[in-house]
Amino acid sequence: MADPTADFLRDYQALARQLWDAWTRQLQQSAAPQNPFQQSAGTTPSTNDTLERTLDGLKGYLDWMQGTTATPAAPGADWQQQMQQWFGGANQPFVQAFAGIDSTGAQGFGRQWQEWLQAMQRAGFGAGSAPAAPTPVFGMDREQQMQQQALAQAVLASAQATARYQTLLQRASAQGMQRLQDKLAQHAEPGRQIESLKALYDLWVDASEEAYAEIALTDEFRAAYGEMVNTQMQVRQLQQKYTEALCLQLGIPTRSEVASLGKRLQAVRRELRARDDAVATAVGEIDALRRELAALERRAGEKVAAKPARKTGVAGGSARKSATPARKPVASGRKVVAVPRPRPRVKAVAGTRQATAKAAGRKPISGPKTRATDTTHTPSRKRK
């Protein structure tokens, strides 16, 4: 005998599924880039990617809501058992939420690894044929076979580590369920009951996140996370070595070589900057010495000018004369030396200026105006 309620629910779900599929198709088509290169051309994620994430998130929620209608809560039924049906098994929104994070804009370890491995396999590289356990190898292909064995073991270790990590996620999901039941128990009184799917979902989110955060901060999770990342990197590194060996045989430049060049280039850039700074330091010292000499020259000129003035009794003339003494030869000790005016530095390189300032032992100067007012201070160690 047909059950009208069950038939209705079945029909409704079928209709909802059709609606969702149609909606998704339409939305994705409208957002699909016209230019096939559009998506990879820029760094900005496309609208399509936003939609992909949105749809993934919404789909999990819709699936869950529809799942609840398939097993509606019967009056007087055990609500805890009901929760297990609604949030457990293949209908787990937690697992769906986690799996749905992978998209163009956010690629997890799993997705990055899978895509990369698939690309390697398409290119003819792989670990599929190698034995999982190490076995003695002989002959001309010995090295290659050893590499393949190491790779196969690394793949196995990575899969095991990922499984341990997934187990912890499952545990977080289960503990989230327990927390949800604890939270729901606080609603078992009139006026506080949960009356909508959305309210139940929000409560479940709170419970799930709390349980997840608790597990995610444990030492066990930390170790599992580290192991998952490290084993995956081990696989990738072995594959890279394998690929590079082949590239070397074919005369194709390898990533290691490019990285090595980049490293050297950066070292050269640092050296160049250091030398620029050293040159600026030297220029700064010369500038400072010139200023010091100019000051000495000025003082010497004042003394020279002051002597005849005292003899002849002309007062005040020396000060005016000493205002422009720099270009004229002046007596400095026993020798008469010509001191050129300090040349203004026109290259406004901030780092150079700073280095100059440091070398001169004074406070850093910031621009022509400041430099013009900065006069004669030079540390004694620089004068040696």
Add this chain to the structure above:
Amino acid sequence: MYTPLRIDPTRALGEITTFQRKLAAGMGHLRGMHEPEYANTPRELVYSEDKLKVWHFTGHTTPTAKTPLLIVYALVNTVWMTDLQADRSLVRNLLEQGEDVYLIDWGYPDGADRWLALDDYINGYIDRCVDVVRARHHLDAINLLGICQGGAFSLCYTALHADKVKNLITMVTPVDFHTPDNMLSSWCREMDVDLFVDTMGNVPAGLMNYVYLTLKPVRLNQQKYIGMVDILDQPVELENFLRMERWIFDSPDQAGEAFREFIKDFYQDNKLVKGTLTIGGQPVDLGMITQPVLNIFAEQDHLVPPDASRALGKHVGTADYTQLAFKGGHIGIYVSSRAQREVPPAIHQWLRARS
């Protein structure tokens, strides 16, 4: 005894139908939406080097502040969180307060930047940017505002170049990386970061995004989008949502070498607070920071726990230390309505008192 669930099946079906109807109705809005623009507050380029740019925000009024403020953002995500949209813009609000604002835009590192180390960023890039701003204003020292990882960089920079920084502001900045509630720190503690960087080279932005999303997997990857359905028929709100999505996922890769050093020295070894950190061979001693410091952190920050920021007060050498706890999260501190009301005025008043 009552059951906590009182979900009527008919009502549940109605809920699902309503949800689908909203989706269908909102489809038209989504379809017609273009990539939302950031605020794009008027600015001029004053310096560039490699992929880095220094922007000077021009604003509509002449700044009243005598000392310019240089914002040092994190290497993760883009700097445009500080100028997200017209009514949610830290830089625009600071300009309106009278500050003269500069910003370091790190750009998008690629393979050529793989070997940039923290020394290159802090004693190289930041130092040259600071010198440019100092030179433009003929000043010995300027004000620094470091954000998140950029705050950690600013602390290192100030400790190493104290004479060039007049006042230092740190926002949501991790200082103690080993507080027990720091999930990111916990996760990377067992990572073999040498193997990681040697294998990956630069760290892909997609992977960084994934890690951030897994901090709160259901909330950030499912519940958020379910909430979006309610605003599908509100074009302005929807545009704001999509703009934030753009910012979250439009992020740069991380230069491998700098990433290696940052994870090892900061996250794994917590050297900043242990006093054992060196950058470019020079020891970084937070005790050397004697200029005024304003430390702003978010009380509900899931990326940089408040205690990780609060620790600065114990280690910094200044006698003029101010702490500001913001009621919000790591992103809300820039874009929430409360943030617009509270944060820029607090920064401006604090700076004005020390001008």
